[in-house]
Amino acid sequence: MKFQLTEDQRALREGVRQLLARRFDGAALRAAVNAPGLDRALWRALGEAGFFALRLPEAHGGVGLGLPESVLAFEEAGRALLPGPLIATYLAAGEVAGAADGQVVVAAVDGSGLVEWLAEADVVRGDAAGAVPLRSVDPLTPLHRVGGGGAAVDPVAALLTAAEQLGTAGRVCELAVQHARTREQFGQPIGAFQAVKHLCAGMLVRAEVARAAVYAAAVTADRADIAAARLLSDEAAVRGARDCLQVHGGMGFTWESEVHLHLKRAWVRARRGGVSTESEEILAADLLA
Amino acid sequence: MDLTYTPEEQEFRARLREWLGKVLPALPPKPSPDDWPARRAYDLGWQRMLYDAGYAHVHWDASPTVRLIFLEETEKAGAPYVGAGFVGLLHAGPTIAAEGTAEQRARWLPPILRGEEAWCQGFSEPDAGSDLAALRTRARRDGDDYVVSGSKIWTSHAEVADWCELLVRTDPSAAKHRGITWLAMPMDAPGITVRPLRTLAGSAEFAEVFLDEVRIPVANRVGDEDDGWRVTMVTLSFERGTAFVGEVVACRRVLRELAAEARKNGRWDDPVLRRGLGRLNAEFRALWRLTQWNVSEAESGVPGVGGSVFKLRYSQARQELYDTAADVLGTDSLDLDRPWVVDRLSSLSYTIAAGTSQIQRNIVAERILGLPKGR
Numbered sequence: 001m002k003f004q005l006t007e008d009q010r011a012l013r014e015g016v017r018q019l020l021a022r023r024f025d026g027a028a029l030r031a032a033v034n035a036p037g038l039d040r041a042l043w044r045a046l047g048e049a050g051f052f053a054l055r056l057p058e059a060h061g062g063v064g065l066g067l068p069e070s071v072l073a074f075e076e077a078g079r080a081l082l083p084g085p086l087i088a089t090y091l092a093a094g095e096v097a098g099a100a101d102g103q104v105v106v107a108a109v110d111g112s113g114l115v116e117w118l119a120e121a122d123v124v125r126g127d128a129a130g131a132v133p134l135r136s137v138d139p140l141t142p143l144h145r146v147g148g149g150g151a152a153v154d155p156v157a158a159l160l161t162a163a164e165q166l167g168t169a170g171r172v173c174e175l176a177v178q179h180a181r182t183r184e185q186f187g188q189p190i191g192a193f194q195a196v197k198h199l200c201a202g203m204l205v206r207a208e209v210a211r212a213a214v215y216a217a218a219v220t221a222d223r224a225d226i227a228a229a230r231l232l233s234d235e236a237a238v239r240g241a242r243d244c245l246q247v248h249g250g251m252g253f254t255w256e257s258e259v260h261l262h263l264k265r266a267w268v269r270a271r272r273g274g275v276s277t278e279s280e281e282i283l284a285a286d287l288l289a
Numbered sequence: 290m291d292l293t294y295t296p297e298e299q300e301f302r303a304r305l306r307e308w309l310g311k312v313l314p315a316l317p318p319k320p321s322p323d324d325w326p327a328r329r330a331y332d333l334g335w336q337r338m339l340y341d342a343g344y345a346h347v348h349w350d351a352s353p354t355v356r357l358i359f360l361e362e363t364e365k366a367g368a369p370y371v372g373a374g375f376v377g378l379l380h381a382g383p384t385i386a387a388e389g390t391a392e393q394r395a396r397w398l399p400p401i402l403r404g405e406e407a408w409c410q411g412f413s414e415p416d417a418g419s420d421l422a423a424l425r426t427r428a429r430r431d432g433d434d435y436v437v438s439g440s441k442i443w444t445s446h447a448e449v450a451d452w453c454e455l456l457v458r459t460d461p462s463a464a465k466h467r468g469i470t471w472l473a474m475p476m477d478a479p480g481i482t483v484r485p486l487r488t489l490a491g492s493a494e495f496a497e498v499f500l501d502e503v504r505i506p507v508a509n510r511v512g513d514e515d516d517g518w519r520v521t522m523v524t525l526s527f528e529r530g531t532a533f534v535g536e537v538v539a540c541r542r543v544l545r546e547l548a549a550e551a552r553k554n555g556r557w558d559d560p561v562l563r564r565g566l567g568r569l570n571a572e573f574r575a576l577w578r579l580t581q582w583n584v585s586e587a588e589s590g591v592p593g594v595g596g597s598v599f600k601l602r603y604s605q606a607r608q609e610l611y612d613t614a615a616d617v618l619g620t621d622s623l624d625l626d627r628p629w630v631v632d633r634l635s636s637l638s639y640t641i642a643a644g645t646s647q648i649q650r651n652i653v654a655e656r657i658l659g660l661p662k663g664r
Contacts, residue, residue: 001298001354002291003585009290068290177658192663197654201601204653208598212578213571219292228571277564284567287548
């Protein structure tokens with residue numbers, strides 16, 4: 001039993017992290033917030049790197065890897081706040097021409113009845129007729145509402161959402177710790193105060209418990225495992241971002257800080273089909289199985 | 290990321306399962322929790338059976354994964370818990386194995402493995418709990434003996450133990466982590482008084498131990514004089530990720546029993562309760578995966594830091610499990626004769642024993658996240 005990442009998996013994670021650091025750094029993030037819109041060149045770069053085709057067989061022009069590798073890539077995307085309908089395009093690879101290599105942007109009607117990035121999409125999966133835009137809480141995720149709600153929840157989509165949330169959970173813990181180590185009050189770093197320490201410890205515990213659940217679900221692809229991964233990573237991301245904001249004090253409440261972007265994205269993802277009550281019902285039913 | 294076991298590990302599991310299936314039905318009934326001598330005999334008798342079947346060594350020299358399998362299978366089969374053998378097998382024994390002389394290993398280890406001698410732990414004191422290194426039980430040298438006076442607390446199995454792994458202060462002038470020495474104290478030595486402590490669950494699970502001029506041979510010292518803190522840390526890092534394997538397996542079984550009970554008594558139809566059970570299913574699935582993660586990390590030789598992370602979440606989840614059990618039971622949760630009610634009381638110790646949750650959060654924040662030490 002070697003649950004830890006293989007050398008190849010570490011290399012893949014590092015490769016995605018570096019690609020995103022190069023193509024979507026802090027400056028690019030701020031620029032995207034101020035001028036919303038999808039960066040097509042970045043989308044194609046992701047496609048060329050195989051991001052959307054990770055699980056597509058090599059015979060079909062894909063990378064031929066599995067769910068664990070996909071989860072690692074989406075965790076990195078979550079960490080970096082990478083914008084765009086990543087999961088919809090990934091799921092369309094091999095089914096919609098141009099999706100796999102990032103030539104087209106694919107949006108999808110979600111089980112929640114929302115569509116992310118509808119106006120920027122070349123292809124929309126599901127019935128988005130009569131979709132109405134709403135003023136999205138997340139400046140980096142434009143949303144449309146569709147009457148009636150969408151398709152049943154795809155377990156792979158739920159797992160990849162969990163992976164993105166895991167990325168957020170890890171990132172906000174890092175941000176909080178960085179701030180707690182450098183911000184001084186009362187003559188010492190605020191991270192020396194137990195009240196702050198314990199907030200940070202709680203963030204790490206939630207992130208690491210979620211990590212075990214998400215990685216295991218990527219290996220088993222079991223429905224209840226995926227529901228557990230989604231439930232725990234939604235909580236780790238949302239509560240982690242809240243606590244990160246708290247540790248940042250007044251600065252955390254500003255538009256200029258990056259913290260609110262993590263919280264808002266975590267909120268958007270947590271509302272995707274397969275919300276916590278649905279996961280809890282799956283997991284409850286599993287206890288009687 | 291691989292969750293499969295090697296053919297050798299699978300074979301170990303199959304053979305163990307087969308053996309358990311053969312021997313468990315023939316076991317005598319469990320003794321009453323208040324009958325300490327009977328409990329000791331039962332627990333050590335089980336250890337003897339493990340010894341005869343070749344499983345006694347599993348805690349000591351098997352790989353973390355084999356230990357995981359052993360603990361998982363014995364719990365699933367409903368085998369006895371290590372019980373009175375706990376300190377010997379999981380704390381004192383490994384310490385002696387790592388730090389003792391050849392003579393000490395030959396004297397103390399075989400009786401632990403064969404289930405002939407039980408140990409207890411004399412670490413905590415009334416004024417040295419979370420701050421264990423503040424311990425004040427004093428030992429002064431007198432010829433070939435140490436003469437020890439002081440008191441210990443929270444000592445499980447003290448009434449029936451043959452030996453006590455004892456931490457004493459040999460140099461009161463040294464910094465608090467220095468000047469501590471590790472001794473093996475025979476529990477029949479003159480000057481030892483054991484006073485059982487009743488827990489809030491009503492049972493006498495541990496005791497206070499008063500030491501009045503107890504003479505312990507210098508030959509019973511493991512490691513150097515004043516080096517006992519380091520010797521102890523070897524013990525405390527021994528379990529390496531497998532400490533709660535059996536308990537997580539047991540909690541997952543309880544959770545299924547709770548769901549079945551809720552289904553039977555109609556409370557399953559309450560969506561808040563039902564979803565709460567579902568949430569606990571996620572918790573314990575994740576805790577099982579985290580256990581596998583930590584064991585896999587221990588296997589690869591990476592020093593694991595996951596123990597505190599695991600314990601923080603597990604102790605909380607266990608309390609939530611039994612609080613949810615109370616919701617399933619309704620007013621029956623006030624009846625001590627109903628299942629899970631006493632377990633609920635016992636679960637209250639989990640966020641306190643072996644490092645309170647507050648201390649664990651300090652450990653996580655300082656040692657894993659690198660936040661500065663402070664008050």
